[in-house]
Amino acid sequence: MASATNDPSIYKGPVGPLRHRCPQCTATGPKLLRCSGCRAVRYCGRDHQVAHRTMHKSACTKIRKARAKVAEEDHRIRNATPDFMTPANAFETDVGHFWGLVHTRDYMRARFDLAEQLLQLGTFDGVTEALEHMRDMLRLCRGDNLGLRNIVPAIMLRLDLDQECYDFVKWWATCDPDGHYDWGDTTLPYLNIRGADVLEDPGFLLGKYAALNHVIAVLLLKLKLLVDIRSLKITRKILARRRLPLELWKQIELEAIRSPLSAKLQKESPESLLKLEAKLLNHIRQLGTTLVKVNQHFMFHLFDPDEALSAKPMAFSFGSWEEMALAMQNSYAAWWETEGVLDLLKDARACAARDSENEIEGMMESETFRSGAGSRRTAEQLLADVSVNRIWGYLDYAVENASYLGPWSERPSERHTRENRESWERAAREEAELEASLDEEEWSDSE
Template sequence: MEREKQELDALPPDYTPIPDNVIDDDEADSYIRTRLYLSDTLLHHFRTVGGPVDAVKTSLDHLLDMKRFYSRDGMDLEYPIPALYIRLHRDQEAYDFSKMHAIITKKLEYAYHNTGLSSLHVKDADVFESPNGLWANDEKWIDFRYAVAVTLVKLRILFDLQAIQNAIRAFTGVFPPEIIDLIRLQLVGSVIESRPKVLHGSIDETASLIKTIKKQLRDLFKSIAKSNRHFWPLFLEDAPTAALTRPVSSTPGSMEEAKLILAYNYAAWAETPGAIDVIRTLS
């Protein structure tokens, strides 16, 4: 296995993923499946709330490596990735990854027949954009496997905006503006921190963004419920137990699919204080 690893690591960053006829090679396939098993073992033993950061990062690195070398459908490599990003406080990357795969899902012809799929890349997408069309719409089915992570990213943004709003209300007239700006910076995650206009927005601008994000969250909640009617009841009634079981297969809209996606996402939600309570208010 070490030889295969060295050969794969030696490939350039823009290398096209392994063609189907190559991935069938026994040694390469064995290497990839071994990496996947290692990642899965880490997730299984350390996916509990507050699990070691190193285990989360190592698991994510394995999945990203295998996604790079093996883009073909069939192993479900990508589904745990957004939640792992979130657990590492890399919310922008979680959103970018989710949006990229939402675009692929919407353009099935491109996904299945375009050999240049690896060139599709989303970076620094607008996390404040409407989810309509990708994760929330009037149609019955969406690919909710990524919508769950997107919902959490939006929730974390909402919490940051509310923290900013509270800081403005509490400290205006008490501290100089530059001190209030420093306080704001300490209250937010990387998504808001990287957007100075949002971070330093007026109380009216912040209130407007809060209203927008709340509507988006309601839309996402409804779309996920339509896509898989089992997910939110399972999430709210028995999430810790359900997250410990992971079905080996599932079909869209099934209880097995709900359990699978919950297993991948629950720790990220539980590690975000207040997130589950917000969902209770929407249900």
């Protein structure tokens, strides 16, 4: 969601699950005092509320005004003077068609603005209420003229509503395969998918015209599950060295995972976890490849998002930088808060960079590079580009690294890099020896 403050920091709160948390300290819990103004920020006590007042005052005022505006527009709709274009109370007569009634649009815009202000707080209460507003707005306007379907999945992931996120995305991706769904017919099924298999093949999202925000959401969800598998593997390795009661063992495992869907993984054997890991890696590679096809800018800016998070695109075309910026604003908080995912991708990129160093000089000397639009790039810039493009091929090594508890120098990716470098050096020696032998043959022939 586009930032009204143009400040990237609003997308970068505490890493980890959203919780009721005092913004002045580390105190957490549902019994914290709630701000009576915005009702979306909590404090451990009066002292910290007063101390935070200067920082919170502006946002609090905006939210209070936004709530008042929603209440005003709500009252206007419920008490409208009926005519041939305006029902007496659209909340009773036109649920599902709100945007089609001109006099409801100010209400929908006001509610969207309130949801946006709440999201920018980054608090558990704010994000939860924003999702409630958006879900209800979709109920009121099935056609989703405000594009809420692009924003909701990432919010669900932030709240660990992972199954709901997947069901939501799958419904939108599969609801109208032939273009004949009647959005005005409220008797038709709507957002009715429940309990879809998150581990199924993501083929329904891999088309040429896949929705960028939905590809991002499912990709992040599967990465989230992959990180949970890694956490389970590490936890089991550590606990195997201790003698603990089974109940305590299971409780520790439960604390190590993030997604509610991963609770089922506790029952899996090590062999089954490895199979699930391989399956998820395959799905992630497919989704990553699709993501690049749908918008080539996203992965590059995921590692350096501030420019995109600060942008205020007024419009976009598919595949454009502006589309990426909006998608980044919709999803980056979810990426940031899902602990371990960005680190995993950064390690995969680092693995790709180490393996690609030997190729950069040859790439820069090629005719294709020298005649291309990017010929002014430095070796460092080219390596950065290449490493991002190769992330998905190196994710396996990053996953192995993340589950490895031995010396850094013996991490799977380090061993692979050494082997790869030795292979390059061996190939270079063999090529040099071959050239030398050919030179000798030419010399002897000339004599």
